[in-house]
Amino acid sequence: MFDLTDKIALVTGGNGGIGLGMARGIGQAGATVIIVGRNAEKSAAALRELQSLGIRAEALACDVAQEREVQRLFADVQARHGRLDILVNNAGSTIRKPPQDFSLDDWNRVMDVNLTSAFLCARAAFPLMKAAGSGKIINIGSILSTFGAPYAPAYCASKGGIVQLTKSLALAWAGDGIQVNAVLPGWIDTELTVGARNQVSGLNERVLARTPAGRWGTPQDLAGIAVFLSSGASAFVTGAAIPVDGGYSAA
Ligand code: NDP
Numbered sequence: 462m463f464d465l466t467d468k469i470a471l472v473t474g475g476n477g478g479i480g481l482g483m484a485r486g487i488g489q490a491g492a493t494v495i496i497v498g499r500n501a502e503k504s505a506a507a508l509r510e511l512q513s514l515g516i517r518a519e520a521l522a523c524d525v526a527q528e529r530e531v532q533r534l535f536a537d538v539q540a541r542h543g544r545l546d547i548l549v550n551n552a553g554s555t556i557r558k559p560p561q562d563f564s565l566d567d568w569n570r571v572m573d574v575n576l577t578s579a580f581l582c583a584r585a586a587f588p589l590m591k592a593a594g595s596g597k598i599i600n601i602g603s604i605l606s607t608f609g610a611p612y613a614p615a616y617c618a619s620k621g622g623i624v625q626l627t628k629s630l631a632l633a634w635a636g637d638g639i640q641v642n643a644v645l646p647g648w649i650d651t652e653l654t655v656g657a658r659n660q661v662s663g664l665n666e667r668v669l670a671r672t673p674a675g676r677w678g679t680p681q682d683l684a685g686i687a688v689f690l691s692s693g694a695s696a697f698v699t700g701a702a703i704p705v706d707g708g709y710s711a712a
Contacts, residue, residue, distance in 0.1 A: 462694045466491035469542045470691060473497045473525045473582060474552035476507040478651030479601065482680025483549055483687035488516030490688045492547065495519045495538065525552050526573035528581055535585035545589040547691045550579035551601040553619075555653065560614040571615035576622045583630055587639070596639040599690045600627045604647050604706050620645075624702045631700030640699040642690050647706025649678040674707030 470487045474480035475496030488494040488511055496511070496518060498504050504520040511518035519541075523534040538545055553575045556567045579600050590596025602623040609617055624643050631641040648654060648668045654677075658665055669675060686705050689695050704710045 463688055463692045464491055465547075465688070465691055468492040468546040468691070469495070469538070469544055470547035470549065471495040471497060471538060471545060471582075471586075472549040472551055473523075473578065475549070476500065476504040476520065478653060479646060479649055479680050479683050480549065480551040481507050481510070482683045483551065483599075484511060484518070485514065485516070485681070486684025486688045487547065487549075487691050488518060489514065489684075490692065492691070493517040493519070493542075495521055497521050497523050497525065497534065497552070499524050525578035525582060526570075531578070531581040531585050535582075535589070539589060544593055545586050545596070546593070547597045547599070548582060548586045548590075549599045549601070549687065549691075550582050550623075551599075552578055553601065553653070555613055555616040557612045557657065559612055563614060568615045572619050572622075575616065575619035576626065579623060579626060583626075583641070587634065587637075590639045591634075591637045594638045596634075596637075597691050597695075598630065598639065598641040599687060600641070600643045602627075602643045602645040602702060604645055604704065604709050606643070606645050606702065607710065627702060628700045635699055640690075640695065642695070642698060642700070643702040644683065644686050644690070645702055645704045645706065645710070646683060647672060647678055647704070647709040649680065649682065651680060671712065672707045672709050673712055676707065678705070678707060 470492040472484045475484040476498035508520045603620040606620040627643040
């Protein structure tokens with residue numbers, strides 16, 4: 462039920478953090494994993510790690526916020542594999558400032574990486590998945606898809622948008638056999654959060670107190686949901702937004 466042998470998966474931001482955790486899970490379930498990022502050194506290190514686990518993996522460079530680069534990326538995937546079974550839209554970043562200090566450029570940078578990239582990659586994956594009559598798209602939202610954060614206006618807006626984009630794509634493409642779901646991680650210990658954890662006084666304690674599981678998540682905590690949503694086990698799940706947050710959203 463969870464076997465992904467012979468599947469081709471592409472994970473944006475798969476060269477680090479949560480994306481690498483999900484790439485490990487999907488790869489260990491049998492898929493060939495294409496990890497996508499901009500930093501060549503990080504991608505090479507992630508590739509070595511995946512291959513050392515016996516996972517068939519490749520690394521491709523792409524800034525997924527750029528339409529032309531995304532078109533080139535998916536043309537490359539089609540040329541190499543002729544198919545794409547699983548797409549994980551995970552690449553993301555944030556700018557932390559009060560809303561009144563946000564420039565339009567700040568706003569656009571966060572929206573482009575977190576939300577527009579998911580649209581661009583899903584649109585580029587569609588013809589490949591439609592031709593196969595099946596496909597799995599996993600969009601990474603956040604607890605900030607539903608909760609607010611005062612210094613992250615574009616991040617919150619982009620992650621809220623991920624949930625609505627997910628529902629719209631799920632409805633549009635259900636008849637083509639393509640399932641589209643969102644995963645909403647809680648506080649996960651990665652490069653994205655390490656700065657805030659070290660710099661924002663009391664953040665570590667607040668996260669621990671606010672998270673019923675009593676700990677930060679790890680990238681490995683996202684591997685299981687990635688395998689589930691990539692596999693036949695989730696055959697009747699589409700348009701869902703699933704929290705993986707140690708109980709944060711239940712409290
Ligand atoms: P990291 O910063 O650790 O990893 C983000 C990855 O995205 C990097 O590997 C980076 O690679 C890649 N990336 C960033 N911008 C681009 C781009 N324009 N094009 C291609 N790749 C890009 O972050 P996390 O692992 O923590 O976050 C992953 C996702 O999970 C994000 O969408 C984030 O918003 C979400 N999330 C994270 C939470 C957390 O607590 N950590 C909580 C909730 C959601 P490179 O530098 O090589 O481009």
